[in-house]
Amino acid sequence: MSTRPVPAAEIRTDVVLHGPPERAAGAAAAAEARGIDGLLAAETRHDPFLALASAAAGTGRIQLATGVAIAFARTPMTLAHSAWDLQRLSGGRAAIGLGSQVRPHITRRYGMPWSRPAARMREFAAATRAVWHSWQTGERLDFRGDFYTHTLMTPMFDPGPLSHGAPPLRLAAVGPRMTSVAGEIGDGLICHPFTTPRYLREVTLPTVRAARARVEAAGEPWTVRPFEVSGTAMVVTGRTEEQLAANARTVRERIAFYGSTPAYRPVLEQHGWGALHEELHMLSQEGRWQEMGRRIDDEVLGAFAVVGEPEAAGRAVRERFAGLVDRITVSLPYDADDELALDVLGA
DSSP: OOOSOOOGGGOEEEEEOOSOGGGHHHHHHHHHHTTOOEEEEOSSSSOHHHHHHHHHHTOSSSEEEEEEEEGGGSOHHHHHHHHHHHHHHTTSOEEEEEEOOOHHIIIIISOOOOOOHHHHHHHHHHHHHHHHHHHHHOOOOOEEOSSOEEOOOOGGGOOOOOTTOSOOEEEEEOSHHHHHHHHHHOSEEEEOSSOOHHHIIIIIHHHHHHHHHHHHHTTOGGGGSOOEEEEEEEEEOOSSHHHHHHHHHHHHHHHHHHHTSGGGHHHHHHTTOHHHHHHHHHHHHTTOHHHHHHTOOHHHHHHHEEESSHHHHHHHHHHHHTTTOSEEEEEOOTTSOHHHHHHHHHO
């Protein structure tokens, strides 16, 4: 992994798909026409692989990435099949972003096991790579780990090799353990939107670079691929004062929600705002969501989000993340129109 700063001119732009899968093809075509480099589909209300498969048919250049798919809602084998088919359908334009989610969602929403998330993610990624290697080379599948075992692959279930090879595998991380895992076994790191340039520079990037250097020195085969750091900029923007104010309220509430989560406390502490976490956590337990948003003052808002009309916001995102990330996307309120995000990224 290169440690050189990323020139602003080389930062690639990704747009997030909002809405149901039937909107994916149109959104991808519009983004491709505007020169955007990638389309991200998150796993929230819909399956990201179905949306990206739809987007593949009407595009020819734009990268199609999960941003993110929930790893622990699947097994390495089920993820391997979905990713392989997307890579085939898109002609080699797939990129697989994986996230762990948090324990209540894995155990209570997906009904899947949870333990030692960093160690489990490391093994999940390794097992997925082992399945892909078997399909690509024809070698016998023999993966045995603490969490996953894959030792059976008959011709009926082997989709065969791909001319473009396996897609890149990027891991989402916030804390140091998962960030280290991303550097060790991923093809990239997906930074959480709840971060700041200071936290990236002082905590995240040194951790991932140290981990990547270890596996490069060991000659691990996946390190021949370039390693990409993907950032997400929270943006408060709008075409009218009313729209800007409404989006600001939504983004403040989102920052407050993230800030109330114990796993994200270190980001606040890096800025000396540990007491804010305690306050937000207490309010979240009482369900006082709107009041939480009002506790995010302009200083905190400015640390986590870019504020301004679309063109100014786009320039500010570029200035904020130049030299820190290889790819950038903007995070707007869920109900913001797609053109607003394209305007910011275009700027």
